[in-house]
Amino acid sequence: MLTPEYKMKAHDNVVKKLNIYPSRGLILDRKGRVMVYNDASYDILVQWNITKNLDTLKLCEVLNTEIAYVRKKLDEIKRTTPNKPTPFIKLLDAQTFARFQEHLYEFPSFSFQTRTVRRFPDKDGAAVFGYLSEVTKDNIAKSGGYYELGDYMGTTGIEQYYDSLLRGEKGYSFQVVDVKNTYKGKYRDGKDDKAPIAGWDMISGLDAKLQAFGEKLMQGKVGGIVAIEPATGEILAYVSSPGYDPNLLTGRYRRHNFNVLFNNPYKPLLNRPIQAMYPPGSTFKAAAALLTLQENIHGEKWAWFCPGGYRVGNHVVKCHGVHAIPDVQSALQHSCNSYFCKVYNDFIMDSTFATPAIGYQKWWDMMSEFGYGKKLGVDLFGEKRGNLPTVKYYNKVFGEGKWRAATIISNSIGQGEVLATPLQIANAMAIIANRGYYFTPKICRAFIKGNQKRYPVKQKYATNIDSVYYRFVVDGLEKVVQQGTARGAMIPDITFCGKTGTAQNPHGKDHSIFSGFAPKDNPKIAIAVFVENAGFGATYAAPIASLMVEMYLHDSIAKKRIPMQERMFKAHIISDDLGTGIPKTLQELRQDSLAKEKAKADRTKYIEDSIKAAKEKKPSPVKNTKIENLDIKKEDYQE
Numbered sequence: 001m002l003t004p005e006y007k008m009k010a011h012d013n014v015v016k017k018l019n020i021y022p023s024r025g026l027i028l029d030r031k032g033r034v035m036v037y038n039d040a041s042y043d044i045l046v047q048w049n050i051t052k053n054l055d056t057l058k059l060c061e062v063l064n065t066e067i068a069y070v071r072k073k074l075d076e077i078k079r080t081t082p083n084k085p086t087p088f089i090k091l092l093d094a095q096t097f098a099r100f101q102e103h104l105y106e107f108p109s110f111s112f113q114t115r116t117v118r119r120f121p122d123k124d125g126a127a128v129f130g131y132l133s134e135v136t137k138d139n140i141a142k143s144g145g146y147y148e149l150g151d152y153m154g155t156t157g158i159e160q161y162y163d164s165l166l167r168g169e170k171g172y173s174f175q176v177v178d179v180k181n182t183y184k185g186k187y188r189d190g191k192d193d194k195a196p197i198a199g200w201d202m203i204s205g206l207d208a209k210l211q212a213f214g215e216k217l218m219q220g221k222v223g224g225i226v227a228i229e230p231a232t233g234e235i236l237a238y239v240s241s242p243g244y245d246p247n248l249l250t251g252r253y254r255r256h257n258f259n260v261l262f263n264n265p266y267k268p269l270l271n272r273p274i275q276a277m278y279p280p281g282s283t284f285k286a287a288a289a290l291l292t293l294q295e296n297i298h299g300e301k302w303a304w305f306c307p308g309g310y311r312v313g314n315h316v317v318k319c320h321g322v323h324a325i326p327d328v329q330s331a332l333q334h335s336c337n338s339y340f341c342k343v344y345n346d347f348i349m350d351s352t353f354a355t356p357a358i359g360y361q362k363w364w365d366m367m368s369e370f371g372y373g374k375k376l377g378v379d380l381f382g383e384k385r386g387n388l389p390t391v392k393y394y395n396k397v398f399g400e401g402k403w404r405a406a407t408i409i410s411n412s413i414g415q416g417e418v419l420a421t422p423l424q425i426a427n428a429m430a431i432i433a434n435r436g437y438y439f440t441p442k443i444c445r446a447f448i449k450g451n452q453k454r455y456p457v458k459q460k461y462a463t464n465i466d467s468v469y470y471r472f473v474v475d476g477l478e479k480v481v482q483q484g485t486a487r488g489a490m491i492p493d494i495t496f497c498g499k500t501g502t503a504q505n506p507h508g509k510d511h512s513i514f515s516g517f518a519p520k521d522n523p524k525i526a527i528a529v530f531v532e533n534a535g536f537g538a539t540y541a542a543p544i545a546s547l548m549v550e551m552y553l554h555d556s557i558a559k560k561r562i563p564m565q566e567r568m569f570k571a572h573i574i575s576d577d578l579g580t581g582i583p584k585t586l587q588e589l590r591q592d593s594l595a596k597e598k599a600k601a602d603r604t605k606y607i608e609d610s611i612k613a614a615k616e617k618k619p620s621p622v623k624n625t626k627i628e629n630l631d632i633k634k635e636d637y638q639e
């Protein structure tokens with residue numbers, strides 16, 4: 001942005017202060033692949049009070065814009081800032097700019113400034129990287145004098161969280177120009193100039209190949225994927241679906257595309273891995289099993305006969321069938337609802353606790369060690385805490401002393417009021433993979449600048465559960481995939497441990513959930529996959545999770561599993577056409593509406609002719625126009 005110029009001694013020349021924008025830090029994946037870089041872009045500025053004999057048509061042609069826009073913008077500048085160079089068109093691409101530059105001499109009141117825009121070579125990671133937008137007055141006030149009107153800053157995702165490191169430091173240069181706006185040289189030989197300082201580059205924990213694979217698998221589906229490296233807490237893949245090409249929110253058509261995305265009913269701008277909250281369903285049972293064993297409510301070999309459900313007063317929590325459950329592994333393997341209702345009830349109502357509220361508080365404390373009901377501290381803003389209802393909450397709802405385990409039995413199987421984000425579910429699996437601890441999940445591994453390095457703040461959290469109990473539960477999760485509810489997710493040569501889930505959805509078809517980790521020993525990846533309105537967990541979520549794990553550990557998919565991969569790619573529950581891109585020009589819109597009018601007239605005429613022919617008992621006229629829907633009533637085509 002150009003600031004007010006200073007008059008020099010020589011009357012004809014002026015000095016302009018020109019900001020020089022630093023190059024924003026790159027974002028790389030864990031193997032060094034560039035996932036976000038910068039591309040040149042240009043703002044075209046105009047100073048209205050020195051604009052004379054403007055050839056508007058020529059200007060429209062070289063800038064590839066419409067007359068209406070030029071008139072409107074010039075009028076706006078005339079009213080607001082007529083005396084200084086003001087942005088006229090922002091973030092022009094390099095090709096259009098090159099054409100404009102050839103004609104710059106014909107538009108002496110026009111000038112330009114160089115900018116950069118973000119580019120995403122793989123076209124993915126929109127939810128994790130986020131976008132930049134023009135600063136607001138509030139941003140400027142909070143930036144301690146760094147930002148000025150017209151600047152851009154990170155406003156979502158990683159771009160927002162690490163804005164102060166990624167942005168670098170602006171420089172400036174004082175330049176002498178004459179009245180015709182011709183550059184005459186540097187003021188005082190550039191003695192007062194300051195070079196910009198580039199931002200820090202970020203090495204993320206993401207795996208670019210896995211990220212791209214995950215986005216492809218989730219195409220046409222609503223939900224999310226989070227994959228974590230258990231040993232470090234580094235996030236390997238982070239998918240929010242429906243996603244969008246992040247390049248849509250950079251450059252000249254940013255605003256148009258933003259509005260299209262914002263109005264899409266499937267909310268592509270929602271950051272599902274941290275903002276969508278689902279009932280965790282059966283994936284909650286792994287943690288529930290650990291609590292039971294640790295508190296010695298029932299031992300590993302405690303057997304239970306499931307009569308097909310668990311009765312609470314008049315209400316029955318249904319199970320999948322009538323079956324004998326010889327031990328905790330089997331309970332996990334068969335995802336037996338009544339087993340988990342029973343152990344939850346016995347935990348809270350245990351006689352060592354004076355009241356059910358004290359028992360529930362103990363259950364709550366232990367569950368929250370698995371990261372449920374609290375923000376995990378990922379390096380993204382807007383993380384939701386999910387919901388692990390408190391004693392205080394139930395006292396308010398039912399009255400103190402007026403509730404017990406049976407009143408809130410749905411919690412035992414991850415239903416009812418319990419809600420978790422995909423990130424929390426993946427993190428809970430990382431804890432089980434690690435047999436009892438986790439590191440704060442982070443996108444960032446390190447920032448680098450020359451020889452300097454900076455690391456994000458990470459903390460290690462441990463559960464108060466003996467490692468021996470983890471062994472029992474891990475064996476149970478191994479059986480789920482080998483011979484239980486997720487057999488379709490078996491991966492050749494990899495011991496994949498996990499849990500399917502089906503979260504009941506009162507608004508429609510149930511959500512499909514899977515969470516797990518692999519390999520069983522020394523796990524390298526923990527994962528959670530959510531597919532909304534997709535039915536059983538085994539339908540979509542489990543195959544998608546298993547393909548992700550195989551791709552990460554083997555770097556390819558086994559030949560015999562390719563048909564499953566293709567099936568997942570092709571399974572489109574919703575349309576993935578978001579309708580974004582370059583907005584249509586007025587001329588195109590007019591042509592569209594003319595074509596539509598003509599089609600409507602043709603259709604009307606054909607129907608009228610048919611009716612007439614039928615009345616005269618003649619055959620219908622030959623169809624020579626494209627008629628989409630003949631079975632319509634008159635009022636249907638009177639739009």
Ligand SMILES: [Zn+2]
Binds near residue numbers: 308309321323337
């Ligand atoms: Zn059962």
